[in-house]
Amino acid sequence: MLAAVFEGVGIISVHPVPRPPIGPDEVLVRVGAAAICGTDVRIYTGQKTRGVRTPSILGHEMAGEIVQAGPEVADWQIGDRIVIAPVIACGTCYCCQRGLSNLCINRVALGYEYDGGFAQYVRIPARAIAAGNLFRMPDHLSYAEASLAEPLSCCINGQENLGICPGDSVLIVGTGPIGMMHLRLAKAIGDTRVLVSEPDRGRRQLAEETGADLVFDPGAVDLQEFLREHTDNIGVDKIILTAGSPTAVNGLLGCLPKGGGIKLFAGFPVCSQSLIDPNLIHYNQLHISGASASTLRQFQMALSAIAEGDVGVETIITGTFPLIEFDKALERTMASTGLKTIIVPWGESTGGDG
Ligand SMILES: [Zn+2]
Numbered sequence: 001m002l003a004a005v006f007e008g009v010g011i012i013s014v015h016p017v018p019r020p021p022i023g024p025d026e027v028l029v030r031v032g033a034a035a036i037c038g039t040d041v042r043i044y045t046g047q048k049t050r051g052v053r054t055p056s057i058l059g060h061e062m063a064g065e066i067v068q069a070g071p072e073v074a075d076w077q078i079g080d081r082i083v084i085a086p087v088i089a090c091g092t093c094y095c096c097q098r099g100l101s102n103l104c105i106n107r108v109a110l111g112y113e114y115d116g117g118f119a120q121y122v123r124i125p126a127r128a129i130a131a132g133n134l135f136r137m138p139d140h141l142s143y144a145e146a147s148l149a150e151p152l153s154c155c156i157n158g159q160e161n162l163g164i165c166p167g168d169s170v171l172i173v174g175t176g177p178i179g180m181m182h183l184r185l186a187k188a189i190g191d192t193r194v195l196v197s198e199p200d201r202g203r204r205q206l207a208e209e210t211g212a213d214l215v216f217d218p219g220a221v222d223l224q225e226f227l228r229e230h231t232d233n234i235g236v237d238k239i240i241l242t243a244g245s246p247t248a249v250n251g252l253l254g255c256l257p258k259g260g261g262i263k264l265f266a267g268f269p270v271c272s273q274s275l276i277d278p279n280l281i282h283y284n285q286l287h288i289s290g291a292s293a294s295t296l297r298q299f300q301m302a303l304s305a306i307a308e309g310d311v312g313v314e315t316i317i318t319g320t321f322p323l324i325e326f327d328k329a330l331e332r333t334m335a336s337t338g339l340k341t342i343i344v345p346w347g348e349s350t351g352g353d354g
């Protein structure tokens, strides 16, 4: 089979590799689509190393069809169209026992410890099947659409514990694919006012078309002044930072009203530090939190939201490429061209539209 093999920082080469054999309690999936994630870029550039092997096959946002099932696999059959939650939790550690399986201390994941979806076939390990990480795809969804369940589930996790309420104003900083998903989710809560800070003009236009209430270029305004002007001098109740910019954090704290909250949603460069004024947090009783991965419940919610058309994934997918054009697809992602770029190992190139 053909695969894009990660061979070390800065090296991914597309070449034939043996099709992975499966065990009696495993399935083999013909990959229909595997989306490129910012995390793949961070692995490629050496900023993320945990769980990463060389050589290995990356890609953790994927959907496909079961083409082979071991004799001990009970619930899945050849022909099943599935989407895969890549993070396999142990179910017994401190975090899993507290309902935080997304933070499982013993987690392993497809696209990291196990080979992922940037290949024509992917082996689903027995422990992923046993842990409930396979989901049946609604018939009307394409593989590309279903592959976005993983990033969307992470956004759902971030918003659930940020606690956005109807009536809140929400500032989304950065509207790449993740920011766009946050925008749709925050609007779907109902009676929310969603503001978007985005330097790229094309992305600002898309955010506007997608229902943002106020879109602005952060380079053209004094952020705190601008936000106060547009919120009756109050500030925004909740902020979601989707860009890994450590220097942005303190300025954003100053945009929150008393009792406000900020979610640091993106990974930051290794060893980054942010200078923050702790009195802003103390006297204003601010809430600062992070977010990582998602639970299987949130994954199911994401898949349902995509199936119901709640998130407009069709506007988020802006290019599909076959495996052989992996470098082109990766380049687009690294250059922030368009929104989400997807690998369709058996499909045709659309070349991307922006
Ligand atoms: Zn991802």
Ligand SMILES: [Zn+2]
Binding pocket: 089, 090, 091, 092, 093, 094, 095, 096, 097, 101, 104, 105, 106, 107
């Ligand atoms: Zn665990």
